[in-house]
Amino acid sequence: MIQTLNYNLHNILKFKITRDRGHGLRDLINLKFSFFEVEEVDNPDITLNIGKFTPSNKNCYLVDHKYYIKENYFYCKDSEGKAKWEVEISGFEDGETTINFNGRIKGFQSFMNPDFIVQNLLIRLIEYKLSKKGYFLAHSAGISKNKQAYILPGRGGTFKTSLCMDFIRRGGFEFLGDDRVILHKDKVLSFPMSLRVFGFMCKHLPNEDSWNTFNKIRFAKWLWDRKDKRDTPIKIGEPSKIKHLLFIVRTNKEVITVREISLKETIDRLITNNRLEDFISLGGMGINSGPYLKYALAYSYIFPDSSVATQKKDLEVLKSILENVPIHEIEIPNNYDLNVFNELHRFTQSLE
């Protein structure tokens, strides 16, 4: 049974996923973008087809024995760790994009995330398309209050999720995203992903590291009780003005320190931060080499002047967005506790 899912991101970008079959209740977790799901979309910017396909990789350049490349086109068979897949992307550089993906992840870890790899590729293409339209999909947490937003970019393990949870629970903030937010002009738009998981965590867990067996069972029950409803207890913030950008850096020092950083450094960092997200990793799957980054480099090797290769657009977009925003970096200790949130909360308030 073919299943079609439609998504609309703030009327900026539309995409469609079709697949051979759904994954039942697992899709409550598996499908990351459900917040943006709609009944129907016309002329999607991206169409993702999951399932068997026949590639049209005739007349291609071949890079490193396995990447098939021609203008606006990419195909390869790939494998790493416990995953194996083949992917074809037409419209890799321009125009409407179609991703054909057929893959499999072995092992228990992937049970709840059967479409993990392709959603990672999809989000990368969403980022690329948004960038062409003048939006920057930042790897960052974001929260807002009275349409004033704080954005908190950081690498993995910097407790972005825990901070969001506490800003919402204790600070009375609304949620924009714990992994990505969209930046445009002087505004932040929400990009909540895996909202059901976040909803449960916010309600029941002290922080993101509290996933023990007991909580996993509670979560399963919690999902079961809400399986038909799309709503979560989380209030999603409206587009808000960027009030402050605060990099979160985790350290193995004991103290919390804050310093100001320059616009140039900030732009470089935000771009590197996004590129580093291409190195997908999910515990136990053994994947850590960054498929999209390799695909884009292989494409750049053949077409060095293409917009995939140069990415000049991001620089301009970010410069115009952040020109008048105060920017700081805050170093936090190795372990998260309420003290971290309190310090951060106090710091944001001191800027009022």
Add this chain to the structure above:
Amino acid sequence: MDKNEKSYNIHGILRFKIINRSNFLNRLFGTVNLEYKNFETERVNDPDFTIYLGDFTPSNQECRILDNHYYVKEDYFYCRDSYKAARWGFEISGFESEDTKIRIYTNSFASMIISGFLIDPLINFKLAEKGCALVHGSCVSKDNHAYLFTAQGGGGKTSTALYAVERGFNFMGDNFTILDKGYALSFLSPLNIFSFNLVPVVKKNMKIKSKAEFHLKNILYKMTGLRIVTKIDVKEIFTNSLNDKSKLKTIFLLIPKGKFGIVEIDKEELIGHMVANMKLDSFPFLKYMMMYSYVFPESRMATHWDRYEENLRRNLSDHVTIYRVEVPQRYDINTFEEIWGG
């Protein structure tokens, strides 16, 4: 002199030391000794970097922690990583200054790949600091003129160079070449021998031991599907046909496609291809560089690729002729003849 300590000198431009204190198995499987053998030299006292192989305790206090396992502080990086069955950990310090130290722990699988994963990219970084450019390509020479064949994996770098040596050219390298002020400098790493590139000159000059190794591994491959590549020191084969340094005359960018085609391109276009080529060849080191750059966006490490591009521009003469060659996916002697005919 400590027999665990070896010194290397790359054309008087870059000097480094390897101090090997790893265990018996890692030494048995390790390829590092063979990999840089042709740069081995008398003891050097002021190396540009020193590599310590063997277990170590990281000095990763007071660091920023990225993605839960990359440790960064000023002029310092540490992490553990893995690829398939290979596991390694390494700590590098002093790379922003003159005195660089890299400590590497590996398991036996990683000891076979560590040169390509960590040391070659470090050499690339350091050569860029010296104003030269390491390029991914094979190189041959005749009458003091060098011909560079740059390509990604599968482009026929090794085959082209080997066919050329058959035709009386001198060998300068089959994987890397150094560009220095209009000259090509040799980078003699061991040849990876497969059945498809076993050309007569190699077959004839291979020693009995290497031949036996090659055939044994071939049988093993046919029986089990497990491919272990045979590496041969180029000095074993090309005793009288090696060359150190020649004026770079012609560059061929080889890209596999359906059928043969050749077109002249300009320097700027070549540079674009070459930068992406080197980045693709720098995994997983590229990831470590990006992690460090995230914290220190204005560091030497973060600006390396801009410098690399600029070095290519500076070290390539404007008089060099550059061809972009589309080669068939099955590369053979006919392809070579066509390149040469063109």
